[in-house]
Amino acid sequence: MTSTRRLSATAFTSALEISNKDDGQHDQVDTATCKQLGEQIERALFEFNHEQINRPVLREKLLNLKHNPELARRLIQGEITPAQFAQMSNEDMASSTRLKEIAELKRENLAQHVTSDSRLPTLEPLTVPPGDVADVSSLEAQAERIGEAGQA
Known part of the structure; x- marks a missing residue:
């Protein structure tokens, strides 16, 4: 494993540990488990991206993992495998609260576009x-x- 890949695995480990501590609703997982899972996530992302390091994708996944304790919990508890995580879109990784916000924004945008525009000539x-x-x-x-x- 190259130094860049090791740094990526360490970053995923840290993100899992941070989210795990911030969760507060579930049992804490030990550092060794987070480290093992971080390495598995890095490996799955590397394989999914045709054995290349894709920095924007790594950054995107890290940010989602750091700011979404629900996602980290699902990974730690095995509801999502590292391979599944590697293939998830931003919408797939969004928390349930964020998904509701996205749905509401879509409804509002649709309502704005469907209403007639009085400025148009008849x-x-x-x-x-x-x-x-x-x-x-x-x-x-x-x-x-x-x-x-x-x-x-």
């Missing part, structure tokens, strides 16, 4: 008086008036 349909046969020139004149009104 077009009136071309009309032909009842019983009359419209000639092309009268329809063109109506279309021209509508076009001029829209430009003003």
